[in-house]
Amino acid sequence: MRWLVTGGRGMFGTDLTLLLQERGEDVVAVGSAECDIRSLDAVRATMTGFDVVVNAAAWTAVDDAETHEAEAFAINATGARNVALVAAETGTRMVHISTDYVFDGTATEPYQPDHPQNPQSAYGRTKAAGEWAIRAVNRDALIVRTAWLYGEHGPNFVKTMLRLAEERETLTVVDDQVGQPTWTRDLAAYVVELVESDSPGGYYHGSSSGQTTWFGFAQEIFRVAGLDPARVLPCGTRDFPTPARRPAYSVLGEQRLPDWAAPLATLVGTQT
Ligand SMILES: NC(=O)c1ccc[n+]([C@@H]2O[C@H](COP(=O)([O-])OP(=O)(O)OC[C@H]3O[C@@H](n4cnc5c(N)ncnc54)[C@H](OP(=O)(O)O)[C@@H]3O)[C@@H](O)[C@H]2O)c1
Structure with missing residues (x-):
């Protein structure tokens, strides 16, 4: 084709x-x-x-x-x-x-x-x-x-978390938006x-497949990268106001793709 x-x-x-x-x-x-x-x-x-x-x-x-x-x-x-x-x-x-x-x-x-x-x-x-x-x-x-x-060939949350991990001892990430x-x-x-x-x-x-919050995602990135997940602290969306409203619950049915955390080891390996 x-x-x-x-x-x-x-x-x-x-x-x-x-x-x-x-x-x-x-x-x-x-x-x-x-x-x-x-x-x-x-x-x-x-x-x-x-x-x-x-x-x-x-x-x-x-x-x-x-x-x-x-x-x-x-x-x-x-x-x-x-x-x-x-x-x-x-x-x-x-x-x-x-x-x-x-x-x-x-x-x-x-x-x-x-x-x-x-x-x-x-x-x-x-x-x-x-x-x-x-x-x-x-x-x-x-x-x-x-x-x-999130992918290897673009700016994305995984890269941002790994960069911030080098710059700061702790970081706060929203824990009230759920997604995949x-x-x-x-x-x-x-x-x-x-x-x-x-x-x-x-x-x-x-x-x-599965679901998590941005906070849960960040903690998993830290864990996979061999960093202490306790350095990631939860906060609410109201603590990080943005011009656009984000959906609080963004889980899509028909989850035929692998679990959200499964590919992290591969991607984190290419970034560290
Ligand atoms: N990123 C996410 O979290 C996310 C979540 C849900 C859905 N999506 C959807 O997934 C798709 C891919 O997203 P992505 O994150 O890969 O986006 P991306 O990295 O921002 O890439 C979008 C591409 O669109 C091209 N583009 C912009 N204006 C164009 C135009 N007028 N004509 C032709 N091409 C144009 C740009 O090409 P040039 O660089 O050549 O200008 C850019 O490379 C999008 O439909 C997005 O809405 C993304």
């Missing part, structure tokens, strides 16, 4: 591209300079001769989206629709990466793929709009929601599996 990855230089796009290359697939990764998905013409010019397109391109600066919602919408909604439209025109299978932020975070049990959207942030609104826009033009598209991504830290390699493998098994179009949840 011939694969195109838009947003192919981002944290997830890079890992997906590397995985496909390792598997001997024919893959082309494009960044915004080669294919700006806001432009339908650019997408049409790029998307010729592919069997699969994975749209990993997005405005991912969650807090900045609060003051730049139109710019975020142009990428996360209009851009996603452009890819979906050209995929439908060219008979290319589309996979789109979406987010737990399309939900409001008030649930008490894992969100199933058919749960109604109710985003609480500008970023979440633009991603939710992208999902709707894709479904309107391409019912065959696979929309894969993921959460709390998800390794980009695991998500990449899931995307390939969905395509290879010719899964029907619709919504899928691609997040790790």
